[in-house]
Amino acid sequence: xRGQHSATLDDVARAAGVSxxxxxxxxxxxxxxxxxxxxxxxxxxxxxxYVPDAAARALASRSxxxxxxxxxxxxxxxxDDPYVGRVLTTAAHIAAEREVGVSLHWVPLGASLATLAGSxxxxxxxxxxxxxxxLHTVPKAMRGRTxxxxxxxxxxxxxxxxxxxxxxxxxxxxxxxxxxxxxxVTGPSWLPCVDRARDAYQQIMRDSGRETRVVSGDFTxxxxxxxxxxxxxxxxxxxxxxxxxxxxxLGVLDGLHAQGIRIPADVAVAGFDDIAFAxxxxxxxxxxxxxxxxxxAAAARAVLDRGDTGQTTFFxxxxxxxxxx
Amino acid sequence: xRGQHSATLDDVARAAGVSxxxxxxxxxxxxxxxxxxxxxxxxxxxxxxYVPDAAARALASRSxxxxxxxxxxxxxxxxDDPYVGRVLTTAAHIAAEREVGVSLHWVPLGASLATLAGSxxxxxxxxxxxxxxxLHTVPKAMRGRTxxxxxxxxxxxxxxxxxxxxxxxxxxxxxxxxxxxxxxVTGPSWLPCVDRARDAYQQIMRDSGRETRVVSGDFTxxxxxxxxxxxxxxxxxxxxxxxxxxxxxLGVLDGLHAQGIRIPADVAVAGFDDIAFAxxxxxxxxxxxxxxxxxxAAAARAVLDRGDTGQTTFFxxxxxxxxxx
DNA sequence: CTCACACATGGAAGCGCTTCCATGGCAATA
DNA sequence: TATTGCCATGGAAGCGCTTCCATGTGTGAG
Numbered sequence: 001x002r003g004q005h006s007a008t009l010d011d012v013a014r015a016a017g018v019s020x021x022x023x024x025x026x027x028x029x030x031x032x033x034x035x036x037x038x039x040x041x042x043x044x045x046x047x048x049x050y051v052p053d054a055a056a057r058a059l060a061s062r063s064x065x066x067x068x069x070x071x072x073x074x075x076x077x078x079x080d081d082p083y084v085g086r087v088l089t090t091a092a093h094i095a096a097e098r099e100v101g102v103s104l105h106w107v108p109l110g111a112s113l114a115t116l117a118g119s120x121x122x123x124x125x126x127x128x129x130x131x132x133x134x135l136h137t138v139p140k141a142m143r144g145r146t147x148x149x150x151x152x153x154x155x156x157x158x159x160x161x162x163x164x165x166x167x168x169x170x171x172x173x174x175x176x177x178x179x180x181x182x183x184x185v186t187g188p189s190w191l192p193c194v195d196r197a198r199d200a201y202q203q204i205m206r207d208s209g210r211e212t213r214v215v216s217g218d219f220t221x222x223x224x225x226x227x228x229x230x231x232x233x234x235x236x237x238x239x240x241x242x243x244x245x246x247x248x249x250l251g252v253l254d255g256l257h258a259q260g261i262r263i264p265a266d267v268a269v270a271g272f273d274d275i276a277f278a279x280x281x282x283x284x285x286x287x288x289x290x291x292x293x294x295x296x297a298a299a300a301r302a303v304l305d306r307g308d309t310g311q312t313t314f315f316x317x318x319x320x321x322x323x324x325x
Numbered sequence: 326x327r328g329q330h331s332a333t334l335d336d337v338a339r340a341a342g343v344s345x346x347x348x349x350x351x352x353x354x355x356x357x358x359x360x361x362x363x364x365x366x367x368x369x370x371x372x373x374x375y376v377p378d379a380a381a382r383a384l385a386s387r388s389x390x391x392x393x394x395x396x397x398x399x400x401x402x403x404x405d406d407p408y409v410g411r412v413l414t415t416a417a418h419i420a421a422e423r424e425v426g427v428s429l430h431w432v433p434l435g436a437s438l439a440t441l442a443g444s445x446x447x448x449x450x451x452x453x454x455x456x457x458x459x460l461h462t463v464p465k466a467m468r469g470r471t472x473x474x475x476x477x478x479x480x481x482x483x484x485x486x487x488x489x490x491x492x493x494x495x496x497x498x499x500x501x502x503x504x505x506x507x508x509x510v511t512g513p514s515w516l517p518c519v520d521r522a523r524d525a526y527q528q529i530m531r532d533s534g535r536e537t538r539v540v541s542g543d544f545t546x547x548x549x550x551x552x553x554x555x556x557x558x559x560x561x562x563x564x565x566x567x568x569x570x571x572x573x574x575l576g577v578l579d580g581l582h583a584q585g586i587r588i589p590a591d592v593a594v595a596g597f598d599d600i601a602f603a604x605x606x607x608x609x610x611x612x613x614x615x616x617x618x619x620x621x622a623a624a625a626r627a628v629l630d631r632g633d634t635g636q637t638t639f640f641x642x643x644x645x646x647x648x649x650x
Numbered sequence: 651c652t653c654a655c656a657c658a659t660g661g662a663a664g665c666g667c668t669t670c671c672a673t674g675g676c677a678a679t680a
Numbered sequence: 681t682a683t684t685g686c687c688a689t690g691g692a693a694g695c696g697c698t699t700c701c702a703t704g705t706g707t708g709a710g
Contacts, residue, residue, distance in 0.1 A: 251605075658705080
């Protein structure tokens with residue numbers, strides 16, 4: 001500790017022969033400074049290997065420079081899902097372009113975001129899979145710099161995949177290819193997007209005079225395998241299964257396979273998300289795209305660039321027909 | 326929540342009728358405080374919805390409370406790989422237990438870690454896939470709170486999968502099941518773990534009088550597909566392919582498949598990592614485990630709990646035999 | 651040659667918090 | 681009752697930085 005203190009702005013100012021105020025101006029690029037001062041400060045910075053202290057900076061300027069990603073209501077199973085990782089890596093890239101850092105926070109379902117968002121060193125907040133109540137716990141001061149991936153509020157713009165029409169596309173494809181008894185495996189019931197998708201499914205089924213067969217899921221592969229068994233037990237004549245997550249669909253594939261059911265000959269299987277592995281499975285998975293990177297980038301940009309507030313932007317999901325359906 | 330500014334410690338102290346010092350002691354739990362003070366402060370905190378400012382706290386206490394994860398030399402392809410996501414989510418959990426946040430930072434190969442690590446608001450640093458030079462750019466003040474996932478230095482403890490013996494296990498399995506002409510698809514050449522694995526492979530091949538067939542890879546599925554073609558073109562009689570990454574192995578599976586090659590009848594395929602999808606592919610992938618969560622947890626704990634420095638801990642990798650080999 | 655005006659500059663006041671230190675009160679001891 | 685010691689307490693000094701403001705210094709105009 002002693003002696004090895006890293007250089008402070010004072011050290012730089014002293015070495016450059018200017019005041020701390022001038023050094024600060026030069027380094028932040030805000031305010032006037034003569035060419036001479038600029039040079040000397042730049043040299044001092046280089047010589048001392050000066051690195052501004054983010055904490056002090058955030059405190060003094062009252063405007064933090066970090067993008068926080070809060071993931072609501074996660075479960076351990078999320079570890080297997082590339083989803084959060086994709087959101088995060090994308091956000092990190094967008095943030096890096098603007099020289100801001102990114103941080104990840106798990107927020108239990110029902111917990112407040114105040115602790116997280118009440119910090120001076122936050123530049124923005126992206127809430128993944130929020131609930132409306134959760135969004136209301138965001139302090140006013142942070143409202144203008146918050147975006148949601150999922151549902152939003154009138155203050156918080158949101159970005160999400162249009163899985164209503166995505167589901168529509170998938171189910172219609174199933175119908176058009178002659179499937180008659182189509183079951184659906186949903187996701188966590190507290191997610192609004194799950195409702196949208198289920199509604200779309202039920203709509204089509206009813207419109208075409210078909211029976212609806214819904215089993216609830218949790219986006220995991222394990223649940224998919226279990227759901228496959230459940231479905232074939234309750235409705236043995238099922239000839240298609242649509243899962244609202246590719247991971248789950250892959251699990252369904254596995255569960256069906258274990259029962260000796262041929263895909264797609266006996267039962268068609270379709271997923272949602274078009275994850276990287278969808279084209280690697282045997283049979284390759286028919287699914288609908290989920291432009292996670294685009295969505296995450298839009299959300300990150302919205303908070304970093306102070307975009308409009310309280311709008312919901314839906315990103316289109318397009319059908320990808322492969323072998324499983 | 327009322328007014329523009331959120332409550333400060335001063336507001337709490339005033340509301341509780343104590344000094345700021347006392348309020349601070351109560352809130353941090355450090356130092357003495359009478360039951361009466363504790364009560365009044367707790368009430369004031371609840372009433373005002375007080376949330377400590379992380380920046381100010383880090384600045385004043387000179388000890389940040391955030392775990393930074395720096396990923397070295399990433400490429401966009403890493404987006405498809407659950408690896409970083411798994412490290413991150415695990416670290417986030419460990420960190421959350423200690424009420425510290427986590428941040429993610431991309432660091433280009435060859436860049437310095439000084440900017441990142443020179444901040445007062447950092448509680449610890451975990452460097453993923455570091456190079457030795459990169460580790461040397463970590464400021465001394467941060468050395469004791471830094472860990473590496475991959476190679477370490479004498480100051481920085483490191484945690485990694487023992488892919489030397491893991492590779493050993495896989496290749497031996499290939500040999501024992503009658504494969505004679507075994508090719509290997511490696512990973513990025515700048516990663517030390519790639520060297521260890523390749524060495525292990527070459528050792529066995531030489532020891533058993535076999536020819537080595539090495540193709541370099543980058544851990545992506547796309548490269549795996551390309552490598553499959555390359556291998557079968559250069560060495561048409563190859564009867565087994567070992568890829569140092571499941572993602573790549575999945576790509577190999579795909580590439581081989583496209584050439585009408587049967588797996589494992591014609592060519593056996595084995596991967597490394599045992600990712601969630603390994604058991605979902607057709608045929609299910611034979612591989613060797615990579616306990617990413619354990620490794621990440623150990624690294625996170627090492628920096629958060631100030632563990633020993635400069636040690637390398639290898640985590641065992643065990644063979645998982647499925648259908649592809 | 652003077653006046654005004656712009657601009658670069660340094661002093662100083664914080665940002666919200668922790669922590670050292672001196673003080674005062676109180677119970678236990680003599 | 682006088683003394684010791686401990687503990688709760690508040691005052692005050694920063695942590696490293698930004699930024700307001702008053703002060704010089706040089707320029708162009710009058």
